[in-house]
Amino acid sequence: MLNGYNAEDKVLVAVDCIIFGFDNEDLKILLIKRDFEPEKGKWSLIGGFLKNQETLDDAASRILHRLTGVHNIYMEQFYAFSEVDRDPKERTVSVSYFALINIENHNKELIENYNAKWFSLSKAPKLIFDHNEMLAKAIRRLQRRASIKPIGFELLPEKFTMRQLQKLYEAILNKDLDKRNFINKINSLDILIKLKEKDMTSSTKGSFLYRFDQKKYDEKLMDNFYLKL
Amino acid sequence: MLNGYNAEDKVLVAVDCIIFGFDNEDLKILLIKRDFEPEKGKWSLIGGFLKNQETLDDAASRILHRLTGVHNIYMEQFYAFSEVDRDPKERTVSVSYFALINIENHNKELIENYNAKWFSLSKAPKLIFDHNEMLAKAIRRLQRRASIKPIGFELLPEKFTMRQLQKLYEAILNKDLDKRNFINKINSLDILIKLKEKDMTSSTKGSFLYRFDQKKYDEKLMDNFYLKL
DNA sequence: CCAAAAGTGTTATAACTACACCCATGT
DNA sequence: ACATGGGTGTAGTTATAACACTTTTGG
Numbered sequence: 001m002l003n004g005y006n007a008e009d010k011v012l013v014a015v016d017c018i019i020f021g022f023d024n025e026d027l028k029i030l031l032i033k034r035d036f037e038p039e040k041g042k043w044s045l046i047g048g049f050l051k052n053q054e055t056l057d058d059a060a061s062r063i064l065h066r067l068t069g070v071h072n073i074y075m076e077q078f079y080a081f082s083e084v085d086r087d088p089k090e091r092t093v094s095v096s097y098f099a100l101i102n103i104e105n106h107n108k109e110l111i112e113n114y115n116a117k118w119f120s121l122s123k124a125p126k127l128i129f130d131h132n133e134m135l136a137k138a139i140r141r142l143q144r145r146a147s148i149k150p151i152g153f154e155l156l157p158e159k160f161t162m163r164q165l166q167k168l169y170e171a172i173l174n175k176d177l178d179k180r181n182f183i184n185k186i187n188s189l190d191i192l193i194k195l196k197e198k199d200m201t202s203s204t205k206g207s208f209l210y211r212f213d214q215k216k217y218d219e220k221l222m223d224n225f226y227l228k229l
Numbered sequence: 230m231l232n233g234y235n236a237e238d239k240v241l242v243a244v245d246c247i248i249f250g251f252d253n254e255d256l257k258i259l260l261i262k263r264d265f266e267p268e269k270g271k272w273s274l275i276g277g278f279l280k281n282q283e284t285l286d287d288a289a290s291r292i293l294h295r296l297t298g299v300h301n302i303y304m305e306q307f308y309a310f311s312e313v314d315r316d317p318k319e320r321t322v323s324v325s326y327f328a329l330i331n332i333e334n335h336n337k338e339l340i341e342n343y344n345a346k347w348f349s350l351s352k353a354p355k356l357i358f359d360h361n362e363m364l365a366k367a368i369r370r371l372q373r374r375a376s377i378k379p380i381g382f383e384l385l386p387e388k389f390t391m392r393q394l395q396k397l398y399e400a401i402l403n404k405d406l407d408k409r410n411f412i413n414k415i416n417s418l419d420i421l422i423k424l425k426e427k428d429m430t431s432s433t434k435g436s437f438l439y440r441f442d443q444k445k446y447d448e449k450l451m452d453n454f455y456l457k458l
Numbered sequence: 459c460c461a462a463a464a465g466t467g468t469t470a471t472a473a474c475t476a477c478a479c480c481c482a483t484g485t
Numbered sequence: 486a487c488a489t490g491g492g493t494g495t496a497g498t499t500a501t502a503a504c505a506c507t508t509t510t511g512g
Contacts, residue, residue, distance in 0.1 A: 459512105460510105460511105460512090461510105461511095461512090462509100462510100462511100463508100463509095463510105464507100464508075464509080465506105465507085465508070465509100466505105466506090466507085466508095467504100467505105467506105468503105468504090469502100469503090469504090470501100470502085470503080470504105471500100471501080471502075471503095472499100472500080472501070472502090473498100473499080473500070473501085474497105474498080474499070474500085475496105475497085475498075475499090476495105476496090476497085476498095477494105477495090477496095478493105478494105479492105479493090479494105480491100480492085480493085481490105481491075481492070481493100482489100482490100482491080482492100483488105483489095483490105483491105484487105484488095484489095485486105485487090485488090
């Protein structure tokens with residue numbers, strides 16, 4: 001390596017992850033009770049520091065894996081927070097990621113060992129530092145993403161019912177949707193496979209299960225869902 | 230200050246700015262010819278390093294002001310780039326901002342002193358490091374922003390004609406728009422003030438000038454322009 | 459036979475797209 | 486008188502929003 005930019009300041013770079021999950025009713029986030037100073041014992045997002053030899057994505061994956069035991073979690077970087085005193089201990093810039101995880105599909109013991117807990121969005125506690133601000137921004141980003149491309153399947157089990165999907169979107173967008181309009185809209189996207197099986201747990205009649213069709217989705221390149229001018 | 234997180238790695242944090250301008254024909258970006266190693270003499274985005282006692286927004290403002298002489302430039306943080314070897318000299322994480330500037334409204338001498346130059350997007354040269362990737366991402370972000378809220382007035386003089394505005398949107402979205410539909414759409418937003426004056430430079434008939442009405446815009450809280458489900 | 463959730467279509471309204479001619483003025 | 490860019494309206498199409506009843510079956 002060439003000799004560096006000596007005169008410049010170096011700072012700590014943290015990665016904080018907003019982990020969203022869904023329990024068929026509410027949108028939830030995973031928080032940990034912090035076990036070191038400062039702010040020991042307070043609720044916090046899951047985070048860690050960027051190492052010299054990894055990218056931010058690497059760091060986020062590492063942090064998510066350490067807590068949940070799961071690899072290949074859907075995640076997306078969304079903002080760098082940099083108030084000078086945001087961490088009272090030392091100047092730290094934090095790059096935030098949001099992640100979507102199937103709430104059934106992670107290592108419960110790991111999470112318990114980390115003093116982690118799922119909270120409904122509406123019941124989230126006060127968090128350390130600027131983490132509430134991060135959370136608010138993450139929710140807005142998730143809402144936009146969900147309106148723009150059919151994200152969110154990551155939050156459901158592999159097979160799911162229309163009603164589950166609708167409830168998920170209602171939870172993300174924080175408003176009620178009309179059942180028929182929702183189904184028509186989803187069907188018009190033509191990215192789900194309707195299975196022959198039914199889920200019998202939610203009603204006597206049972207409701208058909210669907211799978212997300214990644215192949216069809218990729219073919220359609222659903223990237224331009226924006227309001228067109 | 231409490232004593233720090235000693236075991237953690239610190240890195241350099243850079244801020245790189247994609248500065249968009251508009252000359253009534255093309256969307257342009259401002260680039261500088263780099264006058265220090267590595268990659269001396271190559272074209273580059275405008276950047277600098279984050280200092281210990283400033284936020285990322287502060288750093289971006291400082292960098293933009295130093296180059297253009299202008300304060301209060303519209304800017305928006307959009308992504309942190311962190312490939313380990315993106316800067317061969319030293320490990321650097323770069324947080325990118327895009328900025329919109331009225332191309333007439335900056336200090337031309339300053340820009341010349343910095344070896345800076347406006348390039349049409351279609352004629353942008355190869356840039357150092359990962360700056361082409363940053364540029365591509367900035368363009369996509371700008372396009373989305375322009376579809377979502379009436380950004381872009383920042384790129385025009387205070388008084389402008391409908392035709393100028395249309396050309397700007399055509400340049401941003403990189404496609405032709407229908408004159409009548411465009412005007413109807415803009416008028417339906419009801420955020421412009423039609424002035425009595427005409428601009429006589431572009432035609433014999435002259436065309437009416439408009440101003441952006443910040444107050445009306447704020448009242449309307451035009452934040453939910455997204456595809457609704 | 460009834461409670462509980464699933465499933466299914468139509469109509470009214472709003473938004474978007476495509477499209478062509480006249481106007482004003484300087485040269 | 487003509488060349489140049491400015492200005493204007495409508496009709497067809499598509500997307501969205503509002504709305505209520507029937508089906509299934511376990512208890």
